[in-house]
Amino acid sequence: MNDDSAALLRAIRGPVLMITLGTLFALDQFSVLSFHKTWPLLLIVAGVLNLGYWTRRKQP
Amino acid sequence: MRTRSIAGPVVLIAIGVLFLLNNLRPDFMSWDVLWRYWPFLLIGFGVVRLIEVLVDAGHGQLTVRRSGGYGWILLVIFVAFWAIARNHPHMRMSGFENGRLEIFGDEFDYPVSAKGDAAGVTMLVLDNLRGNLTVTGSDTDQFEVEGRKQVRAYNKSEADDADRNSQVKFVREGNQLIVRADQTRFSRDRRLSTDLDIKIPKGVSVEARGRSGDLTVSSINGSVDIASDRGDVRLSGIGGNAKVDVTHSNLVRATDVKGALDVEGRGADVQLENVAGQVTINGAYSGTLEFKGIDKPLHFESEQTDLRIQQIPGNFTMDLGDIRAQNIVGPLRLRTKSRDIHLADFSGPVEIDIERGDIVLAPGKLPIDKIDVHSRNGDVELTLPENARFDLKANTSQGEVHNDFGAAVKSENEGRSGSLRSVEAKGPSITISTERGAVTIRKG
Numbered sequence: 382m383n384d385d386s387a388a389l390l391r392a393i394r395g396p397v398l399m400i401t402l403g404t405l406f407a408l409d410q411f412s413v414l415s416f417h418k419t420w421p422l423l424l425i426v427a428g429v430l431n432l433g434y435w436t437r438r439k440q441p
Numbered sequence: 442m443r444t445r446s447i448a449g450p451v452v453l454i455a456i457g458v459l460f461l462l463n464n465l466r467p468d469f470m471s472w473d474v475l476w477r478y479w480p481f482l483l484i485g486f487g488v489v490r491l492i493e494v495l496v497d498a499g500h501g502q503l504t505v506r507r508s509g510g511y512g513w514i515l516l517v518i519f520v521a522f523w524a525i526a527r528n529h530p531h532m533r534m535s536g537f538e539n540g541r542l543e544i545f546g547d548e549f550d551y552p553v554s555a556k557g558d559a560a561g562v563t564m565l566v567l568d569n570l571r572g573n574l575t576v577t578g579s580d581t582d583q584f585e586v587e588g589r590k591q592v593r594a595y596n597k598s599e600a601d602d603a604d605r606n607s608q609v610k611f612v613r614e615g616n617q618l619i620v621r622a623d624q625t626r627f628s629r630d631r632r633l634s635t636d637l638d639i640k641i642p643k644g645v646s647v648e649a650r651g652r653s654g655d656l657t658v659s660s661i662n663g664s665v666d667i668a669s670d671r672g673d674v675r676l677s678g679i680g681g682n683a684k685v686d687v688t689h690s691n692l693v694r695a696t697d698v699k700g701a702l703d704v705e706g707r708g709a710d711v712q713l714e715n716v717a718g719q720v721t722i723n724g725a726y727s728g729t730l731e732f733k734g735i736d737k738p739l740h741f742e743s744e745q746t747d748l749r750i751q752q753i754p755g756n757f758t759m760d761l762g763d764i765r766a767q768n769i770v771g772p773l774r775l776r777t778k779s780r781d782i783h784l785a786d787f788s789g790p791v792e793i794d795i796e797r798g799d800i801v802l803a804p805g806k807l808p809i810d811k812i813d814v815h816s817r818n819g820d821v822e823l824t825l826p827e828n829a830r831f832d833l834k835a836n837t838s839q840g841e842v843h844n845d846f847g848a849a850v851k852s853e854n855e856g857r858s859g860s861l862r863s864v865e866a867k868g869p870s871i872t873i874s875t876e877r878g879a880v881t882i883r884k885g
Contacts, residue, residue: 393494410480
């Protein structure tokens with residue numbers, strides 16, 4: 382079970398990061414939130430995904 | 442198991458469709474506008490891949506899909522676009538006019554007001570202002586400005602700072618009065634717009650350059666010269682010539698212009714009414730063009746269309762699908778690709794050359810002038826008054842001919858082609874030819 386959700390988390394990492402990046406660029410384009418202010422969110426999202434992966438992966 | 446993702450091909454197809462659309466219908470949309478939506482392509486790419494992963498997981502066969510390198514290539518291209526677009530003023534909207542997301546930050550309003558002596562001023566210059574402006578001519582020697590500046594920011598102090606650094610200035614230089622706001626520092630952030638209501642002595646001319654936002658000019662005896670990036674333009678009661686060059690507009694409207702009118706750019710609707718001087722329109726307009734009461738020759742030119750009309754006492758309407766006119770005076774010359782054409786109640790010679798579309802002509806007035814119609818694909822229908830004098834030569838290479846005019850015209854169908862001829866030539870020539878379509882002549 383843990384193994385499965387770990388694999389799932391790994392699989393969605395790319396897409397989720399891409400959606401986040403697209404959203405930040407869209408916000409840059411259409412609102413006052415410019416990308417140079419919002420970029421750390423990318424790190425946070427990547428960190429959260431990795432953290433989830435790390436806690437669920439198979440213990441050796 | 443490694444499988445290729447469907448997202449790459451899907452996005453490639455989407456990009457292909459966009460390019461194709463743009464090539465086929467250049468009036469339909471413009472790249473400058475589309476550039477702004479590119480992040481959604483990235484989001485779409487991510488969403489498609491996410492759905493794939495979740496569907497796979499639902500089937501219990503989670504596989505690592507490769508996007509075949511598409512993802513990273515697209516990403517690099519997009520980031521390059523983004524970098525270019527950021528530094529290219531024409532590629533982005535100022536944001537205060539169109540489709541702005543207004544959920545972050547707050548809007549702060551600052552009043553703008555000024556007054557002064559404008560004796561001797563012959564020219565009002567609106568220099569790179571962002572926002573909606575109204576210029577009205579008055580009978581006094583004063584100029585008077587009322588308005589407000591809107592600043593979008595996270596907090597009051599940031600807004601105050603932006604306001605302080607972008608004061609609207611009224612500078613007198615010789616006989617010019619220049620209205621200028623130092624918004625360059627803030628233009629990139631799209632946070633600032635200044636709406637002004639300007640009253641000036643009516644004798645002046647107005648020049649607006651490098652601005653964005655709607656501009657309304659009324660009751661001015663001088664001329665008007667507008668070179669703007671974006672915004673709607675409304676002119677009424679202009680004593681001199683008017684020149685409107687707007688890169689992107691939804692509407693250009695001019696009524697009661699005494700001088701010549703020159704419109705350039707891309708946009709949607711153009712409405713001209715009661716123009717005494719010559720009219721020249723050059724650009725791509727995807728909406729409806731309406732001309733009423735044009736006294737001097739009008740020339741419209743776009744990538745696919747070339748139109749010249751001597752005079753429009755009645756009205757002339759044109760959109761991407763149709764051209765309709767009533768009460769116009771030729772010579773009229775029209776060359777276009779694909780449109781249905783309906784002309785009624787016209788005089789003077791008419792020359793029409795189209796590739797695709799039906800043509801309905803009813804001159805209505807006597808005497809009939811020369812008519813020359815060529816259509817590659819479409820029906821032609823001509824209605825002539827009973828006692829009109831003319832010399833008709835109509836041919837269709839593939840289609841039927843119908844004669845409802847009577848004995849003065851004889852029709853001939855031969856295989857797939859057909860022709861209509863005047864029995865006796867006794868007037869100006871009417872030439873109709875279509876490669877595929879029916880030709881009908883009626884009495885009415």
